[in-house]
Amino acid sequence: MAKKRHQNAALLTLVTSAFSLPGISAKAEGVPDSTSVKYRYTSYVEDNAPERFTVEGDLGRYKIQANQIQLVQPVGERASITFDYLSETMSGASPWGVKQGADNQPELIMSGASIKEERQDVAVRLKVYDKESSVSFMGGHSTENDYKAVYGGLENELHFNQKNTTVKSGLKVSIDRINPTQEEGQSRVSEEEKNSTSYSIGLAQVLNPSAIVQVGLEYAQLSGYLTDPYKLQDSRPDIRKQTIASLGYRQFITSTDSAFHLDYRSYTDDWKVKSHTINVAWYQNFGSRHVIVPSIRLYSQKKAKFYGVYFEGGEATEYFSSDYRLSSYEAMSYKLKYIKYFDTWSFTVAGERYESEGSSGEIENPALVSFTRWTVGFDIKFD
Amino acid sequence: MGSPCKLHLYLTQKQANTVPQAALDCVFALEKKYSRYQSDSITSIINRSAGSGQCVRVDSETAALLDYANDAFEQSDGLFDITSGVLRKIWDFKSGILPSQETINQTLTLIGWQKIRWHNPYIELPEDMELDFGGYVKEYAADTLATFCMDNGVTHGLIDLGGDIRVIGPHLDGKPWKIGIRNPDNPEKALAHVESTGGGVATSGNYERCMVVDGHRYGHVFNPLTGWPVQGLASVTVQAEHCLIAGTLSTITMLKGRPGGGEWLQDMGLPNLIIEEP
Amino acid sequence: MRCCLKIRSEYFFSIRFYGGVIILLSLSGLTGCASVEPWEKGMLAKPEMGWTPDPIEAAMESHIFFSKEGSSGGNVSGGGGCGCN
């Protein structure tokens, strides 16, 4: 049997054709992508209730300290599992309600004693991807002493057009159980349930080698006990239908080695709450090791139809809330972030200042929050 | 698969507990999937649909096998044809009677891969036409089995599926496997040996079944273009990286006959052994 | 400083905004062919060009905004819980 160094077109055609057969080439365990671990510590501190308002109750500032860990573990060559763990401690007084004080000024009633609570949130996400698509399954569980939530979701991404176009769709479901801690002198519910379902579709399109745009639509329906058990005279409809449209834009600027982010969200629901959110960020690289990211977020909201600063009593009001979150107000936050890259890990520190204020022509709700947030953390990649 | 199959594998104790059984399951699964005789095989499902005007959607493995058949058909100028199985029905070797040319001509109208509508993953067969994966699925099974064994850490062994051989790796001491090539005149005796430390060896012979009519020998390998058994070569053995390739090349060479087959095969540059008919 | 940055709500609630979003959606649906080649995506592949470059911090942010503001949604990051206080 003589060997001959020669290449024959028919042979090569057959050989390459045979290579599409699943049994022909060894499946061989692939080396998985590297595992990554991320950690963040966040400190969130609210300002004192504004001095210009009279306050009844505890003045202690509301604080949150949170630890977050995320582990991303590839499974084989076509899937990855992400574990998320969050543990946060919340302490301080929270606003109960507002009453009309002397000289017609709103007066804030804070919860009597300082609250101390813990929340833990565990979530797992499995993402399976193919050449032109990916599917994610997500499930999680959040617990507080008075609140439990179980949630799950499904997300699908399809790439078209040499990956220049991506269509995303998602479904999220959450089942929440509210079990308010009873305090004397308050008539509260014992146990209530709240469900929410949200559907979303989105489309991302590459515009040119340095810009990409994304549009999204989301419809969410909340049903069940939507009243806030910790607020005075709070009574809300047991259904809330939300529609959210969003737009995102990313532009890379080669001359300055920076990236511009623009995100806009328009929100409306059947409680007549409407809001607009604009977030602008600038990612400035300094060499390949340092990134500084200033960003600004503007938020504007119109009040719910049953919102009022004071509870005026009477028989005509089926629904009522003086929750500041349902009032008309505007908020602005500015943030600065710094990322330092090392060979196998990176370090992040971010600070954010958030301030809100009632819309002009409205009586400002004294419970509107302003806060300062600090986040530090690191990302590690194991090769 | 209708012929004796042998697995020679060097295994660790741990592998010995699982690999042989799983390997057999692997072969039986392919047999079940592509057998003409099992009514729930994909072959039977496709064949039953012939002439119904309905197309059948096939799985990705079957699709790859059909694509391969299409390439082999084109590269062999129509000689490698998985629709030629119907010729077996008119050539009855037990009877010793040749079919009439009229019968052959009628049967030829039911042969021709080009008459089949194959748009991956959909296939549609005209009435009375049939597919037969038997011409290459055994070779493919040998490769699949070898791949399976290698995926399970087996590095030394030989798979013999009724003469279609795939060597996983040499003997433990590194010595090559010796594979005997049958003498067409005396099939119990080896005419020659080839050595292999890895890769496929396949033989296509015209001697296993035959009939002699008026002193003329008629073998069981049919030319799908003429409907008659091919003549000229008694046996073709090819060595290639994969058993499937070796098998396809030996089949096509056999169909091309003498002298075209030998020349065509030499052009491949693969080790081979051709035994001509006397 | 804050008064300068105050958003003029009347403008934002105008029909032009919703109109804009709808037109964008329908236009994006029409884009059948690619203009950016696979090898030209170096800039788009940079981490700072992602929709959510830091998903874990984004999850914390959206949880804070969810519990402190009257509207939420529109982002990918999940998470549950009340954060009612």
Added chain:
Amino acid sequence: MHHTIPVCILILIVFIVLSAPANSAKIGDSYPITLPSLFDSKKNISSNDFKEKVLYVDFWASWCIPCRKSLPQLNELRERLKRNGKDFEILAINLDSDPNEAIAFLNKYPVDYPVVYDAEGKYPKLYGVKGMPTSYILDLQGKIRYVHSGFRSSDIKKIEALVHEMLP
């Protein structure tokens, strides 16, 4: 700020008008490559220099994530095939917009095979590259025999088996 929406609409319209269909290389086609070396722009390297070899043409870029795995693994494969006496070579075509990023990448993940630089993206267009990385196996006549898009570690075995089959 309130100009954002009209600007985006304009960009989308322009984009639709500019769209054009892409070319695609077929099995059996032959497109010889001549490009300057990434490290020495005065030195041209051509695919015709490797006519006696099976040539693995690999389109890559430093920002392509699978390339971090594919380049080192291809380098090992080339080493292994060379040791077995196979006439095999790799020609890597870099498509970074900034060649310095490619050089920095190769300092981190060095390879022994030739790397050329295609500043204008001429060859990926000609070959019809559909994703990064994409590779083409050229036979001794320089004809395309195999196209592979993307990279997973298991692909190395496939390429190796294919080269063995092509160079018995």
